[in-house]
Amino acid sequence: MGWRLALRPYLLIVPALLLTCGILYPFGLGLYYTLFDFSASKPQPDMVGFENYETVFTQEAFWNSAWVTVLYAVGAAAVETVLGVAVALLLHRSTPAGRVLEKILILPLMIAPVIAAIIWKLMLQPSVGVINYLLRPFGLGGVQWTDTPTGALLSSIAVDVWVYTPFVAILALAGLRSLPTSPFEAAAVDGAGWWYTFRRLTLPMLWPYVLVAVIFRFMDSLKVFDIIYALTEGGPGDSTVVLQIRAYLEAIRFQRYSFGISYTIVLWAVVYLAAMVLVKHLGKIQRKAAEVAAK
Amino acid sequence: MTSAIAVRGVHKRFGKVNALDGLDLEVREGEFFCLLGPSGAGKTTTLKTVAGLELPDSGTVELGGADMRGVEPYDRGVAMCFESYALYPHKSAYDNLASPLRSPRHRLPAAQARERIGEIAELLGISALLDRPVGRLSNGQRQRVALGRVLVRPARAFLLDEPLSHLDAKLRQQMRAELKAIGAVRHTTTLYVTHDSVEALALGDRIGVLRDGRIVQTGTREEIWYRPYDTEVARAFGRPRINLLPGAVTAEGGFRSADGKVELPIPAGAAPGTEVLIGVRPRDLSLGEGPGHQLTGTVYVTEVLGRSVEVTVRLGEQHVSLVAPRGDAAGLRPDDPVRLWVRPENLLLFEADRPQRPGRRIGQ
Amino acid sequence: MTWRKRLSGWLADAALILYFVFALFPIAWMVILSLKPANQLFSTYFSFSPTLDGYRTVLGDSEGIPFVRFFVNSLVVSLGAVALSLLVGLPAAYASARWRFRGSENLMFTLLSFRFAPELTVIIPLFVLYQKLGLFDTYVGMVWVLQLVTLPLIVWIMRSYFADLTPELEQAALLDGYSRKQAFFKVAIPLVKPGIAAVSLLAFIFAWNNFVFPLILTSNEAQTVTVGALSFLGGDRPKYNLTAAAALVSVVPPLLLALTIQRYLVRGLSFGAVKS
Numbered sequence: 061m062g063w064r065l066a067l068r069p070y071l072l073i074v075p076a077l078l079l080t081c082g083i084l085y086p087f088g089l090g091l092y093y094t095l096f097d098f099s100a101s102k103p104q105p106d107m108v109g110f111e112n113y114e115t116v117f118t119q120e121a122f123w124n125s126a127w128v129t130v131l132y133a134v135g136a137a138a139v140e141t142v143l144g145v146a147v148a149l150l151l152h153r154s155t156p157a158g159r160v161l162e163k164i165l166i167l168p169l170m171i172a173p174v175i176a177a178i179i180w181k182l183m184l185q186p187s188v189g190v191i192n193y194l195l196r197p198f199g200l201g202g203v204q205w206t207d208t209p210t211g212a213l214l215s216s217i218a219v220d221v222w223v224y225t226p227f228v229a230i231l232a233l234a235g236l237r238s239l240p241t242s243p244f245e246a247a248a249v250d251g252a253g254w255w256y257t258f259r260r261l262t263l264p265m266l267w268p269y270v271l272v273a274v275i276f277r278f279m280d281s282l283k284v285f286d287i288i289y290a291l292t293e294g295g296p297g298d299s300t301v302v303l304q305i306r307a308y309l310e311a312i313r314f315q316r317y318s319f320g321i322s323y324t325i326v327l328w329a330v331v332y333l334a335a336m337v338l339v340k341h342l343g344k345i346q347r348k349a350a351e352v353a354a355k
Numbered sequence: 356m357t358s359a360i361a362v363r364g365v366h367k368r369f370g371k372v373n374a375l376d377g378l379d380l381e382v383r384e385g386e387f388f389c390l391l392g393p394s395g396a397g398k399t400t401t402l403k404t405v406a407g408l409e410l411p412d413s414g415t416v417e418l419g420g421a422d423m424r425g426v427e428p429y430d431r432g433v434a435m436c437f438e439s440y441a442l443y444p445h446k447s448a449y450d451n452l453a454s455p456l457r458s459p460r461h462r463l464p465a466a467q468a469r470e471r472i473g474e475i476a477e478l479l480g481i482s483a484l485l486d487r488p489v490g491r492l493s494n495g496q497r498q499r500v501a502l503g504r505v506l507v508r509p510a511r512a513f514l515l516d517e518p519l520s521h522l523d524a525k526l527r528q529q530m531r532a533e534l535k536a537i538g539a540v541r542h543t544t545t546l547y548v549t550h551d552s553v554e555a556l557a558l559g560d561r562i563g564v565l566r567d568g569r570i571v572q573t574g575t576r577e578e579i580w581y582r583p584y585d586t587e588v589a590r591a592f593g594r595p596r597i598n599l600l601p602g603a604v605t606a607e608g609g610f611r612s613a614d615g616k617v618e619l620p621i622p623a624g625a626a627p628g629t630e631v632l633i634g635v636r637p638r639d640l641s642l643g644e645g646p647g648h649q650l651t652g653t654v655y656v657t658e659v660l661g662r663s664v665e666v667t668v669r670l671g672e673q674h675v676s677l678v679a680p681r682g683d684a685a686g687l688r689p690d691d692p693v694r695l696w697v698r699p700e701n702l703l704l705f706e707a708d709r710p711q712r713p714g715r716r717i718g719q
Numbered sequence: 720m721t722w723r724k725r726l727s728g729w730l731a732d733a734a735l736i737l738y739f740v741f742a743l744f745p746i747a748w749m750v751i752l753s754l755k756p757a758n759q760l761f762s763t764y765f766s767f768s769p770t771l772d773g774y775r776t777v778l779g780d781s782e783g784i785p786f787v788r789f790f791v792n793s794l795v796v797s798l799g800a801v802a803l804s805l806l807v808g809l810p811a812a813y814a815s816a817r818w819r820f821r822g823s824e825n826l827m828f829t830l831l832s833f834r835f836a837p838e839l840t841v842i843i844p845l846f847v848l849y850q851k852l853g854l855f856d857t858y859v860g861m862v863w864v865l866q867l868v869t870l871p872l873i874v875w876i877m878r879s880y881f882a883d884l885t886p887e888l889e890q891a892a893l894l895d896g897y898s899r900k901q902a903f904f905k906v907a908i909p910l911v912k913p914g915i916a917a918v919s920l921l922a923f924i925f926a927w928n929n930f931v932f933p934l935i936l937t938s939n940e941a942q943t944v945t946v947g948a949l950s951f952l953g954g955d956r957p958k959y960n961l962t963a964a965a966a967l968v969s970v971v972p973p974l975l976l977a978l979t980i981q982r983y984l985v986r987g988l989s990f991g992a993v994k995s
Contacts, residue, residue, distance in 0.1 A: 068899075069818040073826055076811035076874065079803075080829055083841060083867055090844035098847075143738070150735040157732050161739050166984060168742050170977035171970045172928035172945045178952060178966050179745045182752060182959055188761045190748055222745065225738075231993055234985040272992045283837040286930045290949055304839055311843040312935055324840040331835055408890045428893040441891040445909050458896030504895070 090321045100315030112322040121298065121306065122323070129302040129327075131213065132288075133281040136220040141274050143221065144228025145266070151229070152236045162233075169226040173219075177290035180219045181206070209299030212292045216300055219287050224280075228273040235269025236262070240353050264352040267345045275338045282331050303327040357420035359384045359512055359544035360405055365414030367400055367568075374400040376568035378414070382512070387535060387545045389559030391552060391591065397568040398548040399438065402514045405546065406435050419511060429460055434510040438517045438548075440501040442489045448500045449485040452476065455508040475507045478537060494521040499530075506537065512544040519554065531557055552592045556580070564588050586705045587713040589634055595665055598640070598675040599632045601707065610704075616671025619648055622702045623718025632714055634703035637665065640677035642684065645696040654691045657684060668693055752963035760959050773964035777951075786965055789947035793969070796858055796933075796943065797926040800865035801873075801919050808873040809915070813907065815874075816881035827878070830871040834990065838931045841867060846935055856937045864932050869922040872987070876921075879991030880914035881907065917983030924973040944969035 094112050096105035116122050151158045151165070168176065183191050184205040192201050206212045239262070247257050285304040288294065294301035294309065301309070303323060311320020360382040367375040374397045382388040392398050403409040405416055407428040416423045418431055434455070442451050449472065455461045456468040463471065476482040479499040489497060498521045505513055519527045519534075534540060535558055549555055555562045556576045563573045564584070572584035583589035589597045602612040606627045610619045619633055641647075652670040659665075664684035667676045677695065687693065706714035752760075754769040777786050815823035845864060846855075854860030884907060892902035908915075930945040937946070948969050951962040980987075986994050 069814040069820055070822060072810040072814035073823055075807040076830075076870070077822070077826055079807050079866055079870060080826060082863060083833065083870075084829070086841045086844040086848060087836075089848065090840055093844060093847075147735070147738050150731050150738075153728075153731060155728070155732060158735060161735060163978075163981070164739075164743070166977050166981070167746065167974060170924055170928075170973045171746075172930060172973070174930040174945050175928075175948055175966045175970055176745075178948060178962060179749050181952070182962065183745060183748060188959075190764060193764050222742065226742070227988060230985055231989055234993055269993055272989050276989070279835050283835075285838065289930075289934075290952075304837055307837075307839045307843070308935075311839070312846065317843055317847060321840065321843050324837045324843065327837045328840050331837065332832075335835055403890070406890075406894055408893065427899075428890070429896050429898060433894065435891070435894050437887050437891060439885060439887055441885070441887040443888060443891075443906060454892070455895040458901075459898070460896030504891075508895075 091325065093318045094322045094325055096318050098318040100317070105318065108318075112319050113326070115319065116322050116326055121301075122326075124298055125301050125303050125306045125323075126330075128213065128298075128300060129282060129284075132217060132220075132284060132300075132302055133278055135213075135217045136224070136281045136284075137274055137278040139217065139221050140225050140228050140277055141270060144225045144273065145232045145270060147225065147229040148232035148236055151233055165226050165229060167226075168223050169230075171223065172286070173223050174286040174290045176223045177219050177287045180215070180222070181291050184215055206292050207296055209296060212296060212300045216284075216288050216291055219291060220281060220284065223287070224277055228270070228277065231269050231273040232266060235266045239265050243353065261352065265349045268342065268349050271338070271342050271345050275335070275342065278338065279331050279335055282334065283327060303330075357384075358382060358417070359386070359419060360388075360546060361415075361417040361420075362401070362405065363415050363417070365404055365411040365416065367397075367404060367409060367412050373568055375404065375411070375414075378404075378565075378569060380563060380570055380573075382544055382546055383561075385542065385544055387540070387547065387558060387560045389555040389562045390546060390548045390565055391550065391555040391559075391562055392548075392565030393550055396565045398550075398565055399516055400568075401565070402435060402516050402546065402548055405512075406433050406514055407431050408435075429458075432511040433514055434505040434508055434512075435514040436501050436505045436516060436518045438520065440489075440497045442497055442501055442504075444488075444490055447486055447488050448481065448492065448496075451489060451500055452485070452503050452507050455504060461508045471507055472503075475503045478506070478533075479503050495523060495526060498522060506539050510543060512546060513540065515545060515547045517549055518547075520549075520551075534558065553594070556592060564591065583703070583716055585713045585715045586632060586634070586708055589703065589705070589716075593636055593638075595637045595676045595678065597634045597636050597703075599634050599705070600670075600673050600675070601630075601632055604629045604631060612671055612673060614672040617650065617673065619650075619697075619702060620699050621704050622699060623704050625704065625717050630707035631717070632705040632707055634705060635675070635697055635701060637676045637678045639701035640675065640695050640697050642666070642677070642679045643694060643696070647696040647698040650695045650697070652693055652695065654687050654689050654693055656689060657687055666693075668695060749963045749967050752959055753967050755960045757958070757960060773960040774968070777961055777964045777968060784947060784950055786944070786947055786968070789942055789944045790968065792858075792861075792937075792941055793927055793943040793945075794972075796861040796865060796941065797923050799858060799862040800869045800926045801922045803862055804866060804869040804873045804922060805915070805919060808870055809877060812874045812877035813881050813903065816878045816884075817886060827874070830874050831990070833867050834871045834875075836867075838867070839935075842932060842935050849936060856940045856942075858941055860936055861932065861941050861943075864936060865926045865929065867932075868925050868929055872922050872925065872990070873918055875990045876918040876987055877911065877914065879986065879994070880911040880918075883994075884910055914983065914986075917980045918987055920976045920980050921984070921987040924976055927973050 095107055095109060097108045098105035151162050183189050186192060186202065186204050186207065192203055195201060195203065204211055205215050243261050244257065247261060283304050284302055285308065288300050288302055288305050292300045294305045304327065307320045307323035310316050310323060358381040360380070362378055362380040365375050365378045378397065378401060380401065390398055390401060400409060404411055407423060407426060423431060443454065452472045452475065453468055456463045456471065476485055479502060481496060481499050481503065484492060484496055489500060492500065498518060502518050505515065519530055522530060531554060547558060559576060561573060561575055562579050564571045564579070572579060572588055579588065580592060586599060600612050600617060602610050604621065604625045604627050605611050608621065608627065610621045610631065610633050621633070625631060650670060652668040655667040655669045655674055657664055657666050662681055663678050664681055665676055665678055666684055666687060667674050704717045706717060708714045753773050755767050756770045756772060759767045780787055811826065815827055849855040849860050888906050889902040892906045893899065897905065928945065933943040933946045948962065948965040951958060951965050
């Protein structure tokens with residue numbers, strides 16, 4: 061009887077464990093494939109050891125992709141954080157306009173990123189898109205949005221920002237609403253100005269919430285795929301080929317399976333490392349916020 | 356006679372915390388047993404272990420003489436009132452009370468259940484609240500619903516975890532008086548947990564004093580009152596608290612306080628030179644002259660407690676408090692000299708407190 | 720002082736409205752585009768004669784793109800994925816909230832790492848594997864791979880809901896005479912029901928919005944709207960009005976669902992890390 065009691069929690073997780081193994085299996089299989097030269101043209105692959113990884117790291121294309129990925133992730137996460145926190149602060153004022161707008165804040169976030177990219181692609185079309193039409197009175201009618209390397213990267217980031225700023229804003233707003241009121245009352249009694257209050261109280265206490273959002277956004281944008289696939293397909297040239305797009309091209313387009321997976325494994329390692337660093341940082345920030353709140 | 360509840364040598368750890376540390380406890384059939392202890396002493400864990408909600412790491416729990424190892428909570432036939440109430444927040448007060456009577460083990464036909472719930476609600480003064488969701492009840496009302504959920508069903512034992520703690524003072528006093536008169540409680544073994552010594556003295560046929568996961572002393576209220584196991588048990592019962600004067604046993608076999616100003620006979624034998632505490636309860640000290648040992652001191656402060664007065668008297672460097680009838684204490688001002696007397700048989704002798712444990716009582 | 724305060728209030732409102740113009744204009748523009756007749760697509764911007772022809776074409780399966788079937792596919796695989804995740808994930812979430820033990824912590828962290836793993840790491844091997852197993856372009860294959868999206872979400876969020884529920888409620892039920900199974904279904908489940916509903920809808924939305932799985936693991940039979948909408952952009956002369964109509968049709972279900980679960984979004988989006 062005692063052992064049956066002890067076993068019960070294990071019985072409850074068995075189905076989930078099995079299903080998880082069903083997902084881990086292809087993952088492990090992929091890891092195994094990277095040691096071979098498996099491709100559509102070579103269905104009976106040979107073991108090649110770490111050759112795939114060597115090729116990855118010596119390829120200029122990889123370093124280009126890594127650079128583009130980092131630019132994209134840092135750019136998108138940074139803009140979304142600043143804009144998201146700003147929107148949250150504005151909504152936190154709870155004006156009549158704000159209360160109405162808050163209800164529709166999530167809309168872009170709930171649109172599939174690929175659909176968002178389609179929408180923007182239509183709008184950014186240089187000759188007939190509505191954006192250039194609206195810019196024409198300002199003398200900017202002919203911007204080649206997605207047709208120049210810099211423009212393509214910035215446009216992709218813009219779509220990411222359009223979709224995911226509400227994500228940061230929603231978490232930051234939840235954070236703002238759960239801050240303790242007493243430090244603010246004390247500051248008001250002391251006659252502290254808006255900027256001082258914001259710097260010394262709001263921001264340090266809000267940081268943990270914002271950082272949760274940043275962690276999600278940064279790690280998600282490291283593995284961006286949908287938006288770039290629909291908006292630029294990596295182009296023009298190689299200017300927006302982020303790592304997952306590169307992996308897709310290698311594995312699916314060129315059917316070099318082993319090589320393509322090697323790319324994703326490297327990306328996975330990068331995401332994992334980023335997560336470790338950020339989560340460790342989160343702990344520190346949370347402690348600091350607790351100190352400020354306790355004062 | 357077999358015990359209704361017997362806990363033998365139970366150990367229970369939660370991570371690094373030793374909740375129960377070799378707990379032994381016997382509750383007799385039909386008895387109202389109060390378990391008294393400060394928070395963190397292991398009171399709730401004791402109840403949950405008896406109920407089968409926590410499994411002991413070692414040791415046994417017996418109900419009615421049968422070992423409960425491997426017996427599920429629903430097969431133990433005990434009812435428990437949780438300190439957190441544990442009311443089902445998505446149900447009305449009525450449905451909370453009806454919950455046991457709808458369960459496979461205690462099912463009653465709906466009409467009978469309604470009647471039973473009506474009686475219990477009447478008894479606890481919550482008849483008017485039955486239709487309300489528990490979220491719209493005050494803490495005191497919730498506590499009564501939680502108690503009702505226990506009383507509504509047959510049980511071989513009731514386990515009550517601070518069931519009166521959230522009532523306001525007046526209602527608590529009233530419920531305390533009524534609780535033992537409730538038929539179900541009178542006929543059912545009850546293990547009652549509280550941190551309130553007044554409650555324990557008022558309700559318990561016997562009282563167990565729990566400290567750090569162990570029973571320090573078990574006894575009737577007289578035993579606990581007149582023969583406390585150690586200074587901490589003595590301090591736990593009675594307000595104002597017992598007076599404890601530090602001193603030593605003299606060569607003549609008496610007591611002399613540390614400052615040399617107070618001498619008293621000692622109620623039990625102890626080697627000369629032993630560091631001791633002598634205890635006397637405030638109600639056992641009287642003002643004026645009397646047939647006991649005399650002491651002299653000066654008034655420090657007086658405080659009126661309704662019909663009686665608490666007088667704090669300076670005896671040498673020590674303060675003692677006593678409770679005197681209002682007439683006796685009339686006109687006393689601070690620094691007035693006073694005489695006190697105490698019957699030698701009301702003195703309690705303890706070993707001196709040590710950092711690792713409170714001083715034990717010396718004598719029978 | 721007051722006029723300065725009022726001015727800064729106006730400025731703040733203006734900034735907010737500016738952001739919302741940025742956020743909402745693309746959606747509005749889609750509606751406009753989707754209502755345009757084909758011959759006014761490029762000749763006009765805001766003044767045109769609205770028509771539902773675009774929607775009729777998209778939903779009428781002309782153009783050789785069976786969009787209605789894609790829509791049904793999205794519905795089937797998303798519902799299937801959520802149902803399977805709930806079935807398997809609820810007991811696991813409950814167990815790991817109630818008892819901390821090695822297996823459950825490992826499971827939880829594996830699931831969390833799924834949330835942050837690049838999808839292609841799993842999909843490329845599956846692409847090979849599915850073709851061997853005959854799961855390529857099937858509902859079963861899609862429901863399986865969508866677990867990567869729905870299972871971590873459901874298990875993590877539901878664990879945080881179960882953890883918020885004091886175990887004493889179920890203990891009270893045990894002492895009332897109910898079995899453990901009854902305590903779970905009569906006490907725990909009803910109390911987390913709003914959470915279950917919200918997380919199911921959110922998981923449904925994420926499954927629905929997924930693009931990379933159907934892109935690689937389906938070709939026609941089990942293809943979903945996200946991939947389908949993109950195919951209107953193909954061809955020599957992209958049909959903007961049809962693309963817009965298809966895009967709008969495919970975002971309607973998630974948008975409607977999202978508006979119903981606003982209150983629960985914060986916990987869902989942050990994987991239980993932030994509660995509102």
